[in-house]
Amino acid sequence: MTSAEIRQSFLDFFARHGHTIVPSASLLPDSPGLLFTNAGMNQFVPIFLGDRAPDVASWAGALPAKNTRAADTQKCIRAGGKHNDLEDVGYDTYHHTMFEMLGNWSFGDYFKQDSLTWGWELITKVWGIPAKRLFATVYAPDKTKGDPSDFDQEAYDIWAGLFRAEGLDPAVHIVNGNKKDNFWMMGDTGPCGPCSEIHFNLLPSDDESAGRQLVNASSPRCIEIWNHVFIQFNANADGTFSPLAAKHVDTGMGFERVAGIYATTNGFTDFTKDPSNYAADVFAPSFRKIAELSGHTYHATVPTKREGLTEQENIDVAFRVLADHARCVSCAIADSILPGNEGRNYVIRRILRRGILYGKKLGLAPGFFEQLVAPVVESLGAVFPELVSQQEVIRRVIRGEEESFGRTLDRGLSIFNSQTAHLTAVAVPGALAFELYDTYGFPLDMTQLLATERGLTVDTGEFERLMGQQRERARAAHKKDILVAATEGDASEIFEASLFTGYVVDTEKPVAAILLDIVHGGDAAYLVFDRTPFYAEMGGQAGDTGTAVVGGQTFNIVDTIKDKAGRHLHKLATDDIRYSASALRNSPAQLTIDFARRRAISRHHSAAHLIHWALRQTLGTHVRQAGTSKTPDRMRFDFSHFEAMTPEQLHTVEHLVNEKVIDNARVETYETEFDKKPEGTLAFFGDKYGKIVRVVDIGGYSRELCGGTHVTTTGEIGPIKLVAEMAIAAGTRRIEAVAGEPALAFIAQRDAALAAVNARLNAGTHDVAQKLDSLLAHQKELEKKLRAFEQRAAAALAGELAAQAVERDGLKFVRAVVSVEAPETLRSLGAQILGHLGEGVVVLGAAFGEKTSLVVLCSPAAIKAGHQAGKLVAHLSQQLGGKGGGKPDFAMGGGKEPGKLAELLRTE
Numbered sequence: 001m002t003s004a005e006i007r008q009s010f011l012d013f014f015a016r017h018g019h020t021i022v023p024s025a026s027l028l029p030d031s032p033g034l035l036f037t038n039a040g041m042n043q044f045v046p047i048f049l050g051d052r053a054p055d056v057a058s059w060a061g062a063l064p065a066k067n068t069r070a071a072d073t074q075k076c077i078r079a080g081g082k083h084n085d086l087e088d089v090g091y092d093t094y095h096h097t098m099f100e101m102l103g104n105w106s107f108g109d110y111f112k113q114d115s116l117t118w119g120w121e122l123i124t125k126v127w128g129i130p131a132k133r134l135f136a137t138v139y140a141p142d143k144t145k146g147d148p149s150d151f152d153q154e155a156y157d158i159w160a161g162l163f164r165a166e167g168l169d170p171a172v173h174i175v176n177g178n179k180k181d182n183f184w185m186m187g188d189t190g191p192c193g194p195c196s197e198i199h200f201n202l203l204p205s206d207d208e209s210a211g212r213q214l215v216n217a218s219s220p221r222c223i224e225i226w227n228h229v230f231i232q233f234n235a236n237a238d239g240t241f242s243p244l245a246a247k248h249v250d251t252g253m254g255f256e257r258v259a260g261i262y263a264t265t266n267g268f269t270d271f272t273k274d275p276s277n278y279a280a281d282v283f284a285p286s287f288r289k290i291a292e293l294s295g296h297t298y299h300a301t302v303p304t305k306r307e308g309l310t311e312q313e314n315i316d317v318a319f320r321v322l323a324d325h326a327r328c329v330s331c332a333i334a335d336s337i338l339p340g341n342e343g344r345n346y347v348i349r350r351i352l353r354r355g356i357l358y359g360k361k362l363g364l365a366p367g368f369f370e371q372l373v374a375p376v377v378e379s380l381g382a383v384f385p386e387l388v389s390q391q392e393v394i395r396r397v398i399r400g401e402e403e404s405f406g407r408t409l410d411r412g413l414s415i416f417n418s419q420t421a422h423l424t425a426v427a428v429p430g431a432l433a434f435e436l437y438d439t440y441g442f443p444l445d446m447t448q449l450l451a452t453e454r455g456l457t458v459d460t461g462e463f464e465r466l467m468g469q470q471r472e473r474a475r476a477a478h479k480k481d482i483l484v485a486a487t488e489g490d491a492s493e494i495f496e497a498s499l500f501t502g503y504v505v506d507t508e509k510p511v512a513a514i515l516l517d518i519v520h521g522g523d524a525a526y527l528v529f530d531r532t533p534f535y536a537e538m539g540g541q542a543g544d545t546g547t548a549v550v551g552g553q554t555f556n557i558v559d560t561i562k563d564k565a566g567r568h569l570h571k572l573a574t575d576d577i578r579y580s581a582s583a584l585r586n587s588p589a590q591l592t593i594d595f596a597r598r599r600a601i602s603r604h605h606s607a608a609h610l611i612h613w614a615l616r617q618t619l620g621t622h623v624r625q626a627g628t629s630k631t632p633d634r635m636r637f638d639f640s641h642f643e644a645m646t647p648e649q650l651h652t653v654e655h656l657v658n659e660k661v662i663d664n665a666r667v668e669t670y671e672t673e674f675d676k677k678p679e680g681t682l683a684f685f686g687d688k689y690g691k692i693v694r695v696v697d698i699g700g701y702s703r704e705l706c707g708g709t710h711v712t713t714t715g716e717i718g719p720i721k722l723v724a725e726m727a728i729a730a731g732t733r734r735i736e737a738v739a740g741e742p743a744l745a746f747i748a749q750r751d752a753a754l755a756a757v758n759a760r761l762n763a764g765t766h767d768v769a770q771k772l773d774s775l776l777a778h779q780k781e782l783e784k785k786l787r788a789f790e791q792r793a794a795a796a797l798a799g800e801l802a803a804q805a806v807e808r809d810g811l812k813f814v815r816a817v818v819s820v821e822a823p824e825t826l827r828s829l830g831a832q833i834l835g836h837l838g839e840g841v842v843v844l845g846a847a848f849g850e851k852t853s854l855v856v857l858c859s860p861a862a863i864k865a866g867h868q869a870g871k872l873v874a875h876l877s878q879q880l881g882g883k884g885g886g887k888p889d890f891a892m893g894g895g896k897e898p899g900k901l902a903e904l905l906r907t908e
Helices: 003-016 042-048 112-126 153-165 208-213 255-264 281-294 311-334 343-361 369-380 391-420 430-440 444-453 460-477 576-584 595-619 647-663 741-761 768-803 823-837 860-864 869-879 898-907
Strands: 069-077 098-107 134-139 174-177 183-185 190-201 222-235 241-254 511-521 524-529 546-550 553-562 568-572 588-593 625-630 635-640 667-673 692-698 702-705 720-729 732-739 806-808 811-817 840-848 851-858 883-886 890-895
Touching (some): 003 098, 003 281, 042 098, 069 311, 098 255, 112 134, 112 222, 134 153, 153 174, 153 190, 183 222, 190 208, 281 311, 311 369, 369 391, 391 430, 524 546, 595 625, 595 692, 595 702, 732 741, 768 811, 823 840, 823 890, 840 898
Antiparallel strands (some): 069 098, 134 190, 183 190, 190 222, 511 524, 553 568, 692 702, 806 811, 840 851, 851 890
């Protein structure tokens, strides 16, 4: 069987047993707590938690309203956070950053008997794996360590029957495992249960005793291929375990692992070769392309250590790294996870850069990595069609990343090599690792990789210390008012969050509230009320301003922020309140927000949602919000994208959003449970969502989780104008826009500027561009003629100065102060003079306001005679209060004392 046939046979087998075959979920997980989708069960978590019925109709088209059995192949990435296989990839044959997990699930339907029996049937009867080479593990709690529940007698009895039917001894083929190996938990609390793993003896001999000894011993010759998890308990907060009302099955099989074993063993018949996932033909297209590009051949060697590798071992490690990383990066980008600077995006950037580094070890030319996309699509496109549809986007994203990193890679490697060449210490200094990270974009693990190859480690303690200092500097640069005391009472007091009532504002009357506390921080004071209509700065939306009337006094609120306890802190314009603080606490208050300002902010917030929607429509679904700012005057929207937008794309986005404004669609907001939010609702990694979330739905086409304030219909936004589009980091772009009155002001200002240009050019709106083009063409022609005149003048001057040369020791010397337009002109003039001289030294100086520039050129004969341009210009520049330097044949410098220039060149 081919790898594709193995995958399909798994799915077909479970389809015959009543399972709905569902598509792989995106690698971009629905849960904001995950970096990536890292297991097949991720998309089914709401079912296991009881938050959603096992309704899979939306997964695969027209199906029954309820289906309690499912199967699929799920893309998974384990390269960050708790699950991280990145550093092992390449050095062995069974770790991957991205892999497929074949799985089948029962949602309150069948349980252990069917799950284990069907699993046994598939691998032994359908695939033909020798039963003698299989071992099963069952849960046996270690009561001395407080392991939960009891021995899984039910699973043991099922396995015992299956092994006896094959004439095998259950006492040999069933291995007990404690909580670490054979008890699965979703978290500290929640669904959990025992699991049963199937291990495959891959030793040359099928000796049962030898195979049993390697179960769970981390041996590549006896590995787990399938895990059956039986979700039957709920872990309670008090440490107890209660039976679940509905029991579930969750299984996971490593697709590449099984396909690799099949290929290595010639269909599970010949176990003389070392097993390797990379023997599976799913990797063959990538290996062929790498061999074509590099001229090297893959020999499947596996190193036993990380340093001192042979040439072929290094080649084979690189082949495996590139094949794996190309799959991972391609699948991630296809699922809208672009390389970036934070979170999951940074992990993908690290993987891509690690791949580029290994490509360099194979001598691959810059730009090679994007050529590995096509083989990935060839191998996986049929099962993951998003790779086919997003192929060009994937290539363009990778191309941009390669170009960006390529500019610094060589320099960074040169610095690493030069500073570690004579290193006698065991550890590479953390300062060097930090410099490579901060200046050249080397992730720490890349520096650690380079160090390991030389038998060194990295001083990670020093690296983290320097990173901490950098974070502190960043925090200081963005520091706001520091609240030096949360209250005048007990610092350990627990506060309740303020009740926010400001989503709907009654402009006719203020909100009645009670002043609970007055907080002082820096030079400011903050009022805390039991309830408030003031929106606190959050999610990029500016805080509200307005007034508070307390005890007959009116206080101007100039900003609203939120503390860690969720209290709204209303900042006062001055801190004069400290003199009457005690008397005002617990007083009634009347709170009024600046409603006109709030409406302007809300317009920009709703406009940001429309722009996000339009960007995804125009550029693709890989676009994700990366930060926003909404103020009364304008908004900015940062988003993931790999290249500058074209004028046509910007026009399309602006046209789309203004169409929706004219359409005047309803803007609806409502709260729901996170796991019950409508399909297609955008949530953002890094944001913390509770069980209940707020959905903002604009016309049914833009739907996001958002806690901000919005208009009630899109028509309230008014015109939206895109003001600027720019890069703010590799893979991240920014749009600045204005809406409502600021948009009208922007249009008026631009119209006025255009009218002024029209008047100056004596043109109308219809022909102003044509007249401007004509004027620019005329200017270009004049500049061309001026340059020609300057070149002739410079040639004449060069000839005159060369004629005045002083000859000494067979060389000619020219020293002169000249008048030129720019320092760069000195170089070309000096080169022309030296061309006239043949062999000699040219020293030229020029004054530019309060500064001077120097240039020195030396011919080969002059250098041989001991004249060096770099040393000479350094000496002269020092006399002028400056500095300079360069190579022996050419150098530039300058100073700050132009009055000394003529005398210096005359006497030196």
